Amino acid sequence: MTKPNDSIHTSSREGVQSSEKNEVGGNSGASQGNNASSSIRPPMMPANVRAGQVIGLVEVTGGLGSSIDVSKLADEFSANIETLLPILDTAEMLGLVRVEKGDVYLTEFGSKFQKTSRNKVRLVKDILAKIEPFKTAVELCNQKKSVSAREVSDALLSKGLSWHHSPEMNEALVQALLIHWAIYAKLLKYDGRTGMFELA
Amino acid sequence: MKQPEVDISKQEIEFSQTTEVWKALEIETAKRQEITARGQSDLEIPIISVEHVSLDYRKEKEQLPVLVDVSLTAYKNEFVTITGPSGCGKSSLLRIIAGLSKPTSGVVKFKEQPVTKPTTQIAMIFQNFVLLPWRTALENVMFGLSSRQDLTEEEKKNRALKALDDTGLSGFENVYPGELSGGMKQRVGVARALALEPEVLLMDEPFSSLDNLTAEHLRKEIYSLLINPTSPIQTVLMVSHNVEEIVELSDKVVVLSARPAHVVADLKLDLPRPRNKKSQEFFQWVDKLYSLLA
Numbered sequence: 001m002t003k004p005n006d007s008i009h010t011s012s013r014e015g016v017q018s019s020e021k022n023e024v025g026g027n028s029g030a031s032q033g034n035n036a037s038s039s040i041r042p043p044m045m046p047a048n049v050r051a052g053q054v055i056g057l058v059e060v061t062g063g064l065g066s067s068i069d070v071s072k073l074a075d076e077f078s079a080n081i082e083t084l085l086p087i088l089d090t091a092e093m094l095g096l097v098r099v100e101k102g103d104v105y106l107t108e109f110g111s112k113f114q115k116t117s118r119n120k121v122r123l124v125k126d127i128l129a130k131i132e133p134f135k136t137a138v139e140l141c142n143q144k145k146s147v148s149a150r151e152v153s154d155a156l157l158s159k160g161l162s163w164h165h166s167p168e169m170n171e172a173l174v175q176a177l178l179i180h181w182a183i184y185a186k187l188l189k190y191d192g193r194t195g196m197f198e199l200a
Numbered sequence: 201m202k203q204p205e206v207d208i209s210k211q212e213i214e215f216s217q218t219t220e221v222w223k224a225l226e227i228e229t230a231k232r233q234e235i236t237a238r239g240q241s242d243l244e245i246p247i248i249s250v251e252h253v254s255l256d257y258r259k260e261k262e263q264l265p266v267l268v269d270v271s272l273t274a275y276k277n278e279f280v281t282i283t284g285p286s287g288c289g290k291s292s293l294l295r296i297i298a299g300l301s302k303p304t305s306g307v308v309k310f311k312e313q314p315v316t317k318p319t320t321q322i323a324m325i326f327q328n329f330v331l332l333p334w335r336t337a338l339e340n341v342m343f344g345l346s347s348r349q350d351l352t353e354e355e356k357k358n359r360a361l362k363a364l365d366d367t368g369l370s371g372f373e374n375v376y377p378g379e380l381s382g383g384m385k386q387r388v389g390v391a392r393a394l395a396l397e398p399e400v401l402l403m404d405e406p407f408s409s410l411d412n413l414t415a416e417h418l419r420k421e422i423y424s425l426l427i428n429p430t431s432p433i434q435t436v437l438m439v440s441h442n443v444e445e446i447v448e449l450s451d452k453v454v455v456l457s458a459r460p461a462h463v464v465a466d467l468k469l470d471l472p473r474p475r476n477k478k479s480q481e482f483f484q485w486v487d488k489l490y491s492l493l494a
Contacts, residue, residue, distance in 0.1 A: 007251070050414060052381065052383035053413040056414055056415070057413055059416060059417055059420065063477075079411070087413065174369075179375060180381055183375070190371075190372075190374065192336055192374050192376040192377060193336070193374055200372065
């Protein structure tokens with residue numbers, strides 16, 4: 001498990017730890033490619049984790065008032081490690097929880113997130129903008145009016161960042177991440193009729 | 201001494217008039233009492249009443265009873281859950297309440313009027329979302345308003361946009377169902393129902409197709425939408441087999457037996473809200489329902 005703290009972790013080592021855990025789940029694995037250097041790289045959102053799952057995790061943890069053991073969390077939601085750990089990683093990446101010695105704690109920001117009644121994901125907009133693939137998507141949208149998931153995926157590949165070895169699967173995973181997070185956070189807007197993303 | 205002349209006729213007239221007045225007052229009082237009584241009973245009229253509903257399926261010459269003499273009521277501000285073993289006919293009952301199917305016998309009433317066909321006053325959310333994949337989220341919500349001939353296209357669009365915003369899907373108007381997660385698809389289903397501004401919301405296992413964490417979050421969101429004072433929804437009937445979910449959400453639980461299903465219990469949950477899922481009382485209700493279902 002990555003080092004617990006309330007800020008997003010940006011070290012490549014932590015990113016690699018995160019990706020190694022995700023590779024347990026197979027296709028959802030993220031890698032930093034052969035060109036990964038030891039320089040600090042932005043963290044990568046685990047694929048196949050949905051905002052609703054992270055919100056559910058925060059609400060359950062917050063509802064308990066204190067911490068919850070990871071194994072108990074898994075029992076509570078009949079979730080196996082393959083499903084739960086990427087969700088925990090994502091929640092940690094967004095500064096909502098910290099994990100210490102197998103226990104999950106809500107951070108102060110996580111507590112505020114949990115108590116917000118509507119549009120919770122907008123609270124993490126600024127943090128998301130620093131996480132891939134959102135960071136690259138926003139950069140490209142600043143350069144051009146609108147971008148496709150393919151363009152974002154190709155740009156990430158050129159940086160040595162991918163979620164899947166197959167370009168088609170990688171594009172699909174990038175598209176899903178952008179739709180399921182960036183629109184919720186009002187970072188980007190999307191038109192399914194054209195398949196293009198723009199700044200919100 | 202001569203007695204003054206009394207105009208008997210006038211007295212009689214006055215007396216009779218007085219009598220008439222008293223009679224009129226009595227009638228008026230009785231009317232007022234009747235109106236008052238009727239006014240009180242207005243509050244006690246169930247929004248939905250299922251009266252001795254039975255349902256048989258016919259296969260060639262064979263008749264398969266599914267529901268037998270099922271009766272239940274749902275009043276204003278009540279969240280009623282119908283539960284029972286898998287395959288007992290819960291969803292069939294909900295479809296009858298929605299006017300989508302006809303019972304073999306018995307009647308369903310909405311505010312004392314028989315439900316014989318679908319109505320915009322009763323909206324439904326399905327387990328498997330049932331979204332048209334070739335339409336965007338906005339178009340799917342607007343499709344639900346297609347029966348509202350009294351609304352212009354602009355009004356339908358505005359209602360649909362508001363419903364999407366209310367369900368947290370602002371920004372997803374032009375996204376296709378195939379691009380949405382399960383939780384988002386169900387939100388579109390909810391928005392489609394809410395756009396009709398119905399008085400009754402029927403939910404057929406609305407969270408069972410979702411993973412537990414997403415369902416946990418969506419359950420809370422939808423419940424808070426329903427109890428919002430600005431919501432037109434007066435009554436909710438839900439089918440569920442998730443016991444914890446039932447105890448978390450419901451004011452009343454109707455338990456059906458295995459097929460052919462009849463009502464084995466009609467229970468009022470007297471737990472305070474918000475429901476504390478870790479309280480002893482919560483566990484006791486969960487235990488009670490499991491015992492009834494087992």
